[in-house]
Amino acid sequence: MKKNIPLILVALFAATFSVQCANRPVRTTADATTNVMTFNIRFDNPRDDENRWENRKDLAIQTVLDNQVDILGMQEVLHNQVLDFQNALPNYEWIGVGRDDGIEAGEYSPIFYNTKRFAEVGSGYFWLSEAPMEAGSIGWDAACTRIATWAKLKDQRNGKIIFVLNTHFDHVGKIARAESVKLILEKVHAYTRKNKFPVIVMGDFNATQNSDVIKALTDENNPLHLKDSRSLVPSVKGPSWTFHDFGKRSEQDRSLIDYVFVRNNVSVLDYKIIEGYHDGRWISDHCPILVKVRY
Numbered sequence: 001m002k003k004n005i006p007l008i009l010v011a012l013f014a015a016t017f018s019v020q021c022a023n024r025p026v027r028t029t030a031d032a033t034t035n036v037m038t039f040n041i042r043f044d045n046p047r048d049d050e051n052r053w054e055n056r057k058d059l060a061i062q063t064v065l066d067n068q069v070d071i072l073g074m075q076e077v078l079h080n081q082v083l084d085f086q087n088a089l090p091n092y093e094w095i096g097v098g099r100d101d102g103i104e105a106g107e108y109s110p111i112f113y114n115t116k117r118f119a120e121v122g123s124g125y126f127w128l129s130e131a132p133m134e135a136g137s138i139g140w141d142a143a144c145t146r147i148a149t150w151a152k153l154k155d156q157r158n159g160k161i162i163f164v165l166n167t168h169f170d171h172v173g174k175i176a177r178a179e180s181v182k183l184i185l186e187k188v189h190a191y192t193r194k195n196k197f198p199v200i201v202m203g204d205f206n207a208t209q210n211s212d213v214i215k216a217l218t219d220e221n222n223p224l225h226l227k228d229s230r231s232l233v234p235s236v237k238g239p240s241w242t243f244h245d246f247g248k249r250s251e252q253d254r255s256l257i258d259y260v261f262v263r264n265n266v267s268v269l270d271y272k273i274i275e276g277y278h279d280g281r282w283i284s285d286h287c288p289i290l291v292k293v294r295y
Helices: 007-023 045-051 053-065 079-088 174-192 212-216
Strands: 034-040 071-075 093-094 111-114 120-128 145-153 160-169 199-204 258-263 267-273 291-293
Touching: 007 071, 034 053, 034 160, 034 199, 053 079, 071 160, 071 199, 079 093, 093 120, 093 267, 111 120, 111 145, 111 160, 145 174, 160 174, 174 199, 174 212, 174 267
Parallel strands: 034 071, 160 199
Antiparallel strands: 034 291, 071 111, 093 111, 120 145, 145 160, 199 258, 267 291
């Protein structure tokens, strides 16, 4: 049986609702922000003793969930670790391959993205070497095989397509790092020059801020240069370093070697290094970086 609500009550309810809505901040789809995280999770090494993966994985995964990450680039991820994140993050899809064989062997540098927010419209990977499409190739003087993973993601809130690249530079080869800079900039340009997609490039670059590597990536004399997100905010949150070796390094010996770079009209609204130390345990030997962007 329907009840007839007096018109005066309807009017009062409508007025109250209008006032509440007027006081509530409006977030339009066109200017929605995106949370981007780069995170070297440390590969599953049984010799890490109390810091081995099985003791850290729940904390690492919870860090992603707690920070409502939309796009996640990780480094040093073995196949079983990829599956751990896949199983724990049902609303995410991922892109990537093992660097040793282009399938499952060796470390991945995967990109995870929230499917409630993004849809993949293109993706791939290449090796940081003289033969970038040769699976498992080692470049120049590098100690290890190195890979980059990229994706074109369509933002379902505003219809824009963004280009995301995640990588891990070599920790030994100076020539390899220098040549990897050139390769990354060329690839980003090749994949985005036609449509001028907003660009996000992230990863562990094994290079400090004042190094030739970072200077080359951000050199404004090069039209292909990237911008360090850290330099685009008035203040940064968290520690000044990302690599700490599970806290074994002294404060003065810890270093900032992880980055999120942007270009093509990407605004950086917030930048935070997450220390990642809970109840006497580190989530990794690196701190993740969380950046809030708008494009």
